[in-house]
Amino acid sequence: MPSSLAGACGLHPRRAAVAACNRCRRGFCRECIVEHQGRMLCPACIELLAAEATHSRVGIWLWIRVLLQSGFAIFAFYMVFYVLDRHLARIPPQLPLP
Ligand SMILES: [Zn+2]
Ligand SMILES: [Zn+2]
Numbered sequence: 001m002p003s004s005l006a007g008a009c010g011l012h013p014r015r016a017a018v019a020a021c022n023r024c025r026r027g028f029c030r031e032c033i034v035e036h037q038g039r040m041l042c043p044a045c046i047e048l049l050a051a052e053a054t055h056s057r058v059g060i061w062l063w064i065r066v067l068l069q070s071g072f073a074i075f076a077f078y079m080v081f082y083v084l085d086r087h088l089a090r091i092p093p094q095l096p097l098p
Helices: 043-090
Strands: 034-036 039-041
Touching (some): 039 043
C-alpha cells in the first residue's frame, strides 16, 4: 500500500495523486479527494465515516431506549412487589399458600 504522494491515485492508477486522504493516508487524484468537514478524504473514507456516524447515532438511540425500558421495567417490578407486599401483609398468616 503506497503511502507517499509520489504514487498514483488509489482509484485511478493512471492518474497522479495530488493529495493524501487524512484518514487512510493514501494518495488520490483531484477528482477523488473531497474536502469533508475541513479534512481531505477519499470517497471510501467518507462512506466509512458516514456509516460510522449513522451507526453511532443508532447506538445512542438504542442505549437511550434500553435505559428507558430497563428503568421502566425496574419501576414496574418494584411497584408490583410493593403492592404485593402490602396485600400479603393484610392476609392472615394461617391461610395456606397457593
Ligand atoms: Zn481515505
Ligand atoms: Zn482518482
